[in-house]
Amino acid sequence: MPKVTNILIVGVGGQGTILASRILSGVVQKIGLDVKVSEIHGMAQRGGSVVTQVRYGREVASPIIPLGQADIILAFEKLEALRWLPYLKEDGGIIVNDQRIDPMPVVTGAAAYPEGAISYIQSKFAKAIVIDALDMAIQAGNSKATNVVLLGLLAKHLDIAKEVWLEVLKETVPAKHLETNIKAFEAGYSSIG
Amino acid sequence: MKLLTGNEAIARGAWEAGVVVCSAYPGTPSTEITENAAKYEEIYAEWSPNEKVALEVGIGASIAGGRALVAMKHVGVNVAADPLFTVAYTGVNGGLVLVSADDPGMHSSQNEQDNRHFGRAAKIPVIEPSDSQECKDFIKLAFEISEQFDTPVLFRITTRVAHSQSLVKLEERQNIELKEYVKNPAKYVMMPGNARRRHVAVEARLEKLEEFAETTSLNKIEWKDTKIGVIVNGITYQYVKEVLPEASILKLGMTFPLPKKLITEFAAKVDKLYVIEELDPFIEDTVRAWNIDVHGKDIFPQIGELLPEVIAEKFQARPSVPVSNLAPKETQPSDAPEAPIRPPVLCPGCPHRGLFYVLQKLKVTVAGDIGCYTLGSLPPLNAMDTTICMGASIGNAIGMEKVRGKEFARKLVAVIGDSTFIHSGITGLINTVYNKATTTTIILDNRTTGMTGHQDNPATGMTIKGEPIKEVDLALLARAVGVERVVEVDPFDVKKLERVIKEELAAEEPSVIITKRKCALIDFESDKTPCFVHEETCIGCKICLRIGCPCIVKVGEKVKIDPTQCNGCNLCAVVCPTGAIMKEGVADA
Numbered sequence: 001m002p003k004v005t006n007i008l009i010v011g012v013g014g015q016g017t018i019l020a021s022r023i024l025s026g027v028v029q030k031i032g033l034d035v036k037v038s039e040i041h042g043m044a045q046r047g048g049s050v051v052t053q054v055r056y057g058r059e060v061a062s063p064i065i066p067l068g069q070a071d072i073i074l075a076f077e078k079l080e081a082l083r084w085l086p087y088l089k090e091d092g093g094i095i096v097n098d099q100r101i102d103p104m105p106v107v108t109g110a111a112a113y114p115e116g117a118i119s120y121i122q123s124k125f126a127k128a129i130v131i132d133a134l135d136m137a138i139q140a141g142n143s144k145a146t147n148v149v150l151l152g153l154l155a156k157h158l159d160i161a162k163e164v165w166l167e168v169l170k171e172t173v174p175a176k177h178l179e180t181n182i183k184a185f186e187a188g189y190s191s192i193g
Numbered sequence: 194m195k196l197l198t199g200n201e202a203i204a205r206g207a208w209e210a211g212v213v214v215c216s217a218y219p220g221t222p223s224t225e226i227t228e229n230a231a232k233y234e235e236i237y238a239e240w241s242p243n244e245k246v247a248l249e250v251g252i253g254a255s256i257a258g259g260r261a262l263v264a265m266k267h268v269g270v271n272v273a274a275d276p277l278f279t280v281a282y283t284g285v286n287g288g289l290v291l292v293s294a295d296d297p298g299m300h301s302s303q304n305e306q307d308n309r310h311f312g313r314a315a316k317i318p319v320i321e322p323s324d325s326q327e328c329k330d331f332i333k334l335a336f337e338i339s340e341q342f343d344t345p346v347l348f349r350i351t352t353r354v355a356h357s358q359s360l361v362k363l364e365e366r367q368n369i370e371l372k373e374y375v376k377n378p379a380k381y382v383m384m385p386g387n388a389r390r391r392h393v394a395v396e397a398r399l400e401k402l403e404e405f406a407e408t409t410s411l412n413k414i415e416w417k418d419t420k421i422g423v424i425v426n427g428i429t430y431q432y433v434k435e436v437l438p439e440a441s442i443l444k445l446g447m448t449f450p451l452p453k454k455l456i457t458e459f460a461a462k463v464d465k466l467y468v469i470e471e472l473d474p475f476i477e478d479t480v481r482a483w484n485i486d487v488h489g490k491d492i493f494p495q496i497g498e499l500l501p502e503v504i505a506e507k508f509q510a511r512p513s514v515p516v517s518n519l520a521p522k523e524t525q526p527s528d529a530p531e532a533p534i535r536p537p538v539l540c541p542g543c544p545h546r547g548l549f550y551v552l553q554k555l556k557v558t559v560a561g562d563i564g565c566y567t568l569g570s571l572p573p574l575n576a577m578d579t580t581i582c583m584g585a586s587i588g589n590a591i592g593m594e595k596v597r598g599k600e601f602a603r604k605l606v607a608v609i610g611d612s613t614f615i616h617s618g619i620t621g622l623i624n625t626v627y628n629k630a631t632t633t634t635i636i637l638d639n640r641t642t643g644m645t646g647h648q649d650n651p652a653t654g655m656t657i658k659g660e661p662i663k664e665v666d667l668a669l670l671a672r673a674v675g676v677e678r679v680v681e682v683d684p685f686d687v688k689k690l691e692r693v694i695k696e697e698l699a700a701e702e703p704s705v706i707i708t709k710r711k712c713a714l715i716d717f718e719s720d721k722t723p724c725f726v727h728e729e730t731c732i733g734c735k736i737c738l739r740i741g742c743p744c745i746v747k748v749g750e751k752v753k754i755d756p757t758q759c760n761g762c763n764l765c766a767v768v769c770p771t772g773a774i775m776k777e778g779v780a781d782a
Contacts (some may be wrong), residue, residue, distance in 0.1 A: 009229045011535065014758075025196055025358065026196075029194075029196060029360070030637060035196065035358075035359070035360065036324075036357060036358065036359045037196070037357065038356065038357040038358075039356060039357075039361075040301075040352065041354060044536035044566065046538055046540060046568065046644075046708075047535075047538040047540065047743050048535055048536060048537035048538070049534075049535040049538055057543075060359075060430075061431045061434040062428075062431040062432050062434070062435045062501055063324075063353065063357035063359065063431065064353070064432070064500055064501055065387070066436075066500070066501040066502040066505065067502045070465075076398060078370075079532055079533070079535070080535070082529065082530065082532045083532040085529070095226075096303060097622075101743075101745075102535060102746045103533055103534065103535035103536070104535075104538050104571065104741060104743065105533045105534060105536075105740060106533055106571045106573065107573075107741075107743070107745065107747070108572050108738065109738075109747075110572065111531075111533035111534075112531075112533060112571070113531070113533070114530035114531060114533075115530070116534075117530055120528075120529060120530055124679045132670075143757055148696050161432065165222040
């Protein structure tokens, strides 16, 4: 089988992971590659753990990324980064948004939020990058653009021209939010990660 | 080429096939088929009150000469089974295809039944696509098969096929004329004399379909190494292609009836034969009955999805088979911090929260139903005792009362959503009155079909095409079936709600409480100013955490509200005993 790039986008329902995957898949389509995307709707939307799998290459069969095969994990939340870690390749890259959203068992006191999640991830994966994308999105003008900040950082680490990303961003985002989203994308793209 | 989900591709394929009617009841993972079909102006689309009506509408359309697509989730086919087993006898005029969206792994379902059994039981062909392109191509073929063999076709997809996106080549809509409508009672009036003759036709049709299965392009062999041969259906085709790149594959796009000759020949040419299918050994059992040596459920689980890593793991244990270099299945190393689960929750501002808070407080037994409000069963609300199927709550409550008596009914309610009530709760309510039960039924009217993503229904006053229409008056409907005590109340007015529930429980006669408030996600009129916690007034009692709102988090001994998520429903402020929670801008912090 030809080489397939596997990107796992994880977060909490309502964080905008689906738009992020739509832009990413639009970008790889634009450069003429085969792409498959898998996401689960339904119950997971209601504040649950959500995951979108994006796979692209010359030819892609399964829409599912097997355990230990993700090239990059783009995590919108720290606990979710930790949860999906077994899907990352040994030398894989992971981008973690330094945001904490307590799941209900933590709220009710039945479980504790894993305090050391980020340092653990950094100790296991040399290519881990941690950013405060929520803050950067607020700086760019809208907290809801957190997903696009993260996408900007992801773009920097993929071998696809920046212009293609911006082009797809323009096609996907409504005109009135475009300026904020371009700012957010640039912020992610030019961040230290 | 366009990137489409399986569901979008099915809608597109139906349009290209000249379909004129699409009827459905929403249900994950099938909902988007009909939502997308409704976008084509050539297709009359509707949300039916339930799956049985949806199929009956499809049957009528077919008999009248048009091509009809009917879509539902797997458990919906149970509801539609009555017309299904008889339309299998009548056959069709215009092509008729029923999409069953199964949910292996139960991402969003109450069971993981394998609906291929329906095809065999009703003696109609079952077609299974493995990606979006096949969803589109196969649905078009399904309409041709339906008309060629005078049969409804069961088009079975699974969550991964329905919700995965892959590239699809689009084509134009075929110009399909309506078939002539000729009155033909011998074919369409299924009374015993006619039905006996039709059963003969069904058996003859099945024989023809068995022959067709041998040669149809839906089934194909991909020869590679003949050390192992794998029979696959649906999504497992994609997984096996990746996990076992060297294996010969017999891909079955039509899984009922099965091609005996094709399978026998395939089996004879490979050293070892496997069937890799999710859920039940549907193909395997038949192959085994033909005395063919085959491995299947002796190796692969019958529960949940057969994900690539599951298939890889099983074959890695059998070294004679070349497996692609997938990483071995590994769980989180033991030194990793524990990751607590993140179950779905009622949204911030969800009107159901007010009701479940009161039900929990009153410690009543709650016969539950299917919808967003099923989440009221989770901690910290814990306010649900049963959930079986669509519409079951009311019947369940009646049965409980009949066993445990009228005293028990003074602490027993049935809860059911507006859409679910219309789907199949109304018959339960009629039974409450008819058979002298005294339970209280609470209809959670949030003005939409929430869990599946906000579809309209007969009680919302809007069709799928966005046309305003007279809405069902739920209170009037309850009165019409003989319930004399009917009360409407705002679920966020918890004081009144608690009083009303107590009164209605005390009454020794059937009563209906309608908790009426728009779903927070479609409510654009209410004041959404977020709430905040006044730190000095907060005594850290954590009573507000009992409402299970995801915006309220513990910070040290006290609590904080996330203003970006809060919808300003004010429920936390109402339950706070010290008045420490208030709306931003209302008082000085």
